[in-house]
Amino acid sequence: MKKQIILGVLYVLLFTSCSGDESIVLINVDGASNEVTVNPSTQINLKEKAKFKIGAAVKVADLQGDVNYSNAVRTHYSQITAEYEMKMANIWSSSTSYNWTSSDYLVNYAKNNNMEVHGHTLIWYNSFPDWFKNAKYDSIVFESKVKIYITDVVGRYKGKIKSWDVVNEVFADGGALREEGIIKTVFKDPIGFYGRCFQYARAADPDAKLFYNDYSVVLDSGKRAAMKNMVKKFKAKGYPIDGLGDQFHYGNDTNKQTIISGFLDLASTGLLLHISELDIKVNVNKSDSYVFTDAETQKQAATYKYIVEMYEALPVNQKFAITTWGVTDKYTWLTGWWHPKEYPLLLDNNYNKKPAYQGFLNGLK
Numbered sequence: 001m002k003k004q005i006i007l008g009v010l011y012v013l014l015f016t017s018c019s020g021d022e023s024i025v026l027i028n029v030d031g032a033s034n035e036v037t038v039n040p041s042t043q044i045n046l047k048e049k050a051k052f053k054i055g056a057a058v059k060v061a062d063l064q065g066d067v068n069y070s071n072a073v074r075t076h077y078s079q080i081t082a083e084y085e086m087k088m089a090n091i092w093s094s095s096t097s098y099n100w101t102s103s104d105y106l107v108n109y110a111k112n113n114n115m116e117v118h119g120h121t122l123i124w125y126n127s128f129p130d131w132f133k134n135a136k137y138d139s140i141v142f143e144s145k146v147k148i149y150i151t152d153v154v155g156r157y158k159g160k161i162k163s164w165d166v167v168n169e170v171f172a173d174g175g176a177l178r179e180e181g182i183i184k185t186v187f188k189d190p191i192g193f194y195g196r197c198f199q200y201a202r203a204a205d206p207d208a209k210l211f212y213n214d215y216s217v218v219l220d221s222g223k224r225a226a227m228k229n230m231v232k233k234f235k236a237k238g239y240p241i242d243g244l245g246d247q248f249h250y251g252n253d254t255n256k257q258t259i260i261s262g263f264l265d266l267a268s269t270g271l272l273l274h275i276s277e278l279d280i281k282v283n284v285n286k287s288d289s290y291v292f293t294d295a296e297t298q299k300q301a302a303t304y305k306y307i308v309e310m311y312e313a314l315p316v317n318q319k320f321a322i323t324t325w326g327v328t329d330k331y332t333w334l335t336g337w338w339h340p341k342e343y344p345l346l347l348d349n350n351y352n353k354k355p356a357y358q359g360f361l362n363g364l365k
């Protein structure tokens, strides 16, 4: 592909692409001598190169409060996910009311900026509102209320939110059903309940892609087996599921071969796969004296690159999106939840592209 753009009167930018390698060469309009060679990856942005969606978890407060943040989201990403505003505890404010303020804002923001929205998440043990938990409903009432909730939320954004994490983090490490939360105490067959939640979501928006989402999936073979088993049960019962998400909150020291073989195993389901909350920790030992050196930035870039290459190797009909859990190191959840010295994302505190960005970009086909 060759494209020419006239820049002022003197120069033409010539983009060339040859056996996958791209270069940008600045030449005189008369075609005389090459002046400079610019690394093209500093010019093109992720969403322009990727053939699948590039998502970011965002927060309304940051979109509204920091214009650089909003610009970065629009520049680099083609899909957004609410980092917390679309969870049940945030939307379902009381037994008789919903709070749509933030979710409406995000859906409109995406529409105005030509982006998709991935909905996160309808059912999460960690996000039942207090009023709901305190009501101590039996399984029948519990499910009838949840059905109304799913129907109302998915229905409100029918055609606007194109995909949903219907259920999030059901399995504990190793693959047993998680003990925390209320589901296990309310339902004799929690998996059956989750399957019906997928049915309720499908009925509310038949075109939305429906996902099960969890963490450490590619590393934890027990959890992966449990997920695959759940998918089998869903299929046997006719419960609709389109895709699986592995969050990918991994560290720079994670074993590459383990990740790749686990990912291939997940792909054997034939479902859409979503790398749904990607960030790569660098301060893996939580050291107070940690320094993010050049060597560390390069190592992180290499990790991002192979993860994206691995994703690209999927059959095309299984690719859905790669979503980073945040936009800039400045606001990452990990500085609060992991260690203040943590730099897990693609853009630095000043919204500059890090080597990690370059690694991600180089991993794209």
Ligand code: 9MR
Residues within 6 Å of the ligand: 083, 084, 087, 168, 247, 277, 333
């Ligand atoms: O990053 C999110 C943080 O800002 C919220 O306070 C928290 C609770 O809503 O959820 C975090 O996001 C989690 C996601 O929803 C599910 N996977 C793990 C994420 C990090 O904890």
